[in-house]
Amino acid sequence: MRDLYLFNKGSLYHSYRTFGAHPIRLADDYGVRFTVWAPHAREVRVVGDFNHWQGERHAMERIGETGVWSLFVPNLVPGTVYKYEVHTSAGELLLKADPFAFLSELRPNTGSVVTDIFNYDWNDGDWQRRKQEMSPYHESMLIYEVHLSSWRSWGKEMFWTYEEMAEGLVQYVVEMGYTHIELLPITEHPLDMSWGYQVTGYYAATSRFGSPKQLMYLIDRCHQQGIGVILDWVPGHFCKDDHGLRLFDGTPIFEGTDWKRAEKPLWGTLAFDFGCTEVQSFLISNAIYWMDVFHIDGLRVDAVASMIDLHFDKPPEMLTYNTFGGTENIEAIRFLKRLNETVFHYYPDALMIAEDSSSWPAVTSPTYMGGLGFNFKWNMGWMNDMLRYMALDPAERMRHHNLITFSLVYAFSENYVLPLSHDEVVHGKRSLLNKMSGSYDQKFAQLRLFYGYWMTHPGKKLLFMGGEWGQFDEWKYDEALDWQLIGYPKHGSMHHYVKSLNRVYGEQASLWERDCDPGGFEWIDVHNAAQSVIVFMRRGHGEHDFSVIICNFSNQHYPEYRIGVPEPGQYRLALHSEAAAFGGALAHMQEIIYSSKTAWHGRPCSLTIDLPPLSFQLLVFASGEHGRSERFSALHGLM
Structure with missing residues (x-):
């Protein structure tokens, strides 16, 4: 009792x-x-x-x-x-x-x-111990977002099983250098077209790919290979199918009695009644369940903005207000705080990531400081600004320079993940490659440039499957990805570039150790709108651990471009997006660049580099007395 x-x-x-x-x-x-x-x-x-x-x-x-x-x-x-x-x-x-x-x-x-899920023999003890020793804020986090139905398949509705994914998917993710897999919802759902976002079985892993223990095997294999697993979790709404939660006992016990609050007209679903204590037990237990029973490492909490705003996507006749006359969903806000407090009580090393498109403050601040209590939030503003910028003709970009720089005004106001997710490559939005402006070759050059800026901008990273080789068509939920494209030169070179970029990211601590610390980022040149060039630094914890990043978003070639640097010595070229091996135009590049004593950009020293159009370069400080280091081998070893 x-x-x-x-x-x-x-x-x-x-x-x-x-x-x-x-x-x-x-x-x-x-x-x-x-x-x-x-x-x-x-x-x-x-x-x-x-x-x-x-x-x-x-x-x-x-x-x-x-x-x-x-x-x-x-x-x-x-x-x-x-x-x-x-x-x-x-x-x-x-x-x-x-x-x-x-x-x-x-x-x-x-x-x-009926099934027994409580006696799986786990073999991920090393991973669990390692998690306890790590702080996610100071670690690399490069997430591969996956829709299991369409990552690979054997044919129409002939899905790979969880066990097959435990071999093919895990091996691929390891080879590509990702640190985490994020699975689009795998809770049971009746309609493939919903991608799993309209749930009927919150505690049931979908049977499309096998049994619960086969899913445990997939997660176990990920952990044994050093890969974390994040589950896309949908507590904001549920579908109306007759066998599901709607009017479960003939009355609205899960959705609440106020139809104006319950109905989600945009999605044709019903919102949970977050003020109902039994619903709180149901949902918070569900979050704990996936971590406790399935060893999930974290949750990406879907549609937070729709939960906390009573007017989100509501027509005038459905508008309601809270007891203070405001539009905030007080019960949902209290629920989210309690959810995060409970998860971190049982799993202090969990990832709780808010997919929140609103400007709600302190989403990733602790609840005792008035925050919602998540530890990361998707940076939707950065994503929207950058995709808009990359769609511009380079000749127009000088008038929209703020789109690439504004994100640094608020980059440390929350702990961010920079998402290039499935939502950006569906419903007529076009694929990432096809969003880029220009000719066929310029689209590839621009996508390489964009990925370079994304990878070196403060914040953890997420890329949806298929983006790594520049899939040209939009994502199709009912078909496998266009894997055959990797056999074509441009797409194969893009795949190679992303793999190399991922590896350099993992090796260079300056790119992630201080993601959540303003001291981890410095502008060198933020104001060069006329040439659409930006130059900045990322710093790690070490005194001399820093990288210099140069992005040329124009279609002009600047053969002797001078940039200021903070210290004299050697700078090694860790990655160049225009390398021939990546589909670019450069067969030879200067790997080691020596600084001069010419002050520039307010710095005591400077470098002169060749800056091709639509290009990204990553330089790593190596100092004059150091010999060649293995951590700088990416340029030659992977090309």
Whole structure:
């Protein structure tokens, strides 16, 4: 009864241990215990293939005034398909999937399936220990965003399994130099077209790719290879399918009674009632569940802006206000704070990443300082500004120079991830490559330049699959990526460039050690709008650990371009986007550049470099007395 008391109070944070279908032994009988919350139901029965979907003999017992129903059914085994037959107070009969089901039938079937998920033998102890020793703010974070259905497939709706992904996907991610995989939602959902964002089974890994333990194997393999796993998590809304959460006991217990707040007209879904304590237990437990049972390393929390704004995407007739007359969803804000506090209580090293397009302040500040309590937030402003800038004709860019510089005004106001996500390559927005202005060859040059600036700008990084070789078409959710393009010279060279850029990023601590520290970034030249050139430095923790980045966003060649640098000595060229091996025009480049004593850009020394049009260069300070270092081998070793 204590568990149910905590559930009703919104504080049962491991409610999946109590609710759902659990194979157990009761006295001398083996069977399954079913437990469900349906506070306004007149009666609830368990039905399934074991009783020919006739529930007369399997009516559940209501437990006091908790709104919870439970029943032990002997002789049932994992693999049993079931639903709850809910008799409403209005006399309706509903067939509902279990909100806490750990496995669902493969769509279009909608039954819940009994399974035992609590005895997987994990082999990721080294990874778990290493996580405890790391601070994500001071580590490299290069996230590969993946939609499992369309990363690879064997044909129409012939998906790779979790186990196949555990070999092919993990090996690819390691080879490419990513640090994390972010999976688009893999919770059970009925419609492929939703990409997983309209959920019916929050505790069920989708059956499209196999069993829950096969998913655990995929995550286990990632960890054994040093790859973190982030789950795209959707607590903001759920779909309206009859077997799901909508009107679960004949009344709106998950979505709340105010239809103006519940309806999400943009997506045709329903918002959770964040003020309901049982909903809080359900959702917060779900976040803990994925970390506890599946060893997920973090959550990318979807659509935070839509949760905290009562007017988000609402027509005039649906506008509501909070008790103070404002538009903030006070209950959702309190929920998010409690969610983050609870997650970090149990998993201090978790990643909680807000996908938030609003200007809400202190999203990544601790709750005790008035923040929402996330530790990272997507930087949507940087992304929108830069994609707009890169679509401009280079001749127009001098009048829009602020688009590439404004982000540094607020770059350290939050702990940011710079996302180049799936949302930017669908619905007529065109692929990243096809967003670039200019001719076919210029599009590739510009994408290399853009990636270079993205990788060296403060903030952690995320790239959606296919972007690494410059997929030309938009992402298609129901088809595999265009892997054959890697065999074409331009796309193959782009793939090689991204792999090299990823590796240089991982090797150069100056590019990520101080991502969240204003001292980790310095402008050298921010004002050269006339030539559309920017020059800046990234600094690591070491006194002499810094990199110099030069971006030429114009289509003009500047053969002797002088830049100021802070120290005399050798500067090594770690990466050049115009190298021939990357599809550029330069077969030979000066690898070592010596500074002169000519002061420039307010610095005591300077370098003179050749600056091709639409190019990115990364120089690393090496000092005069140091010999060649392995950390600078990327330019020759990967080309």
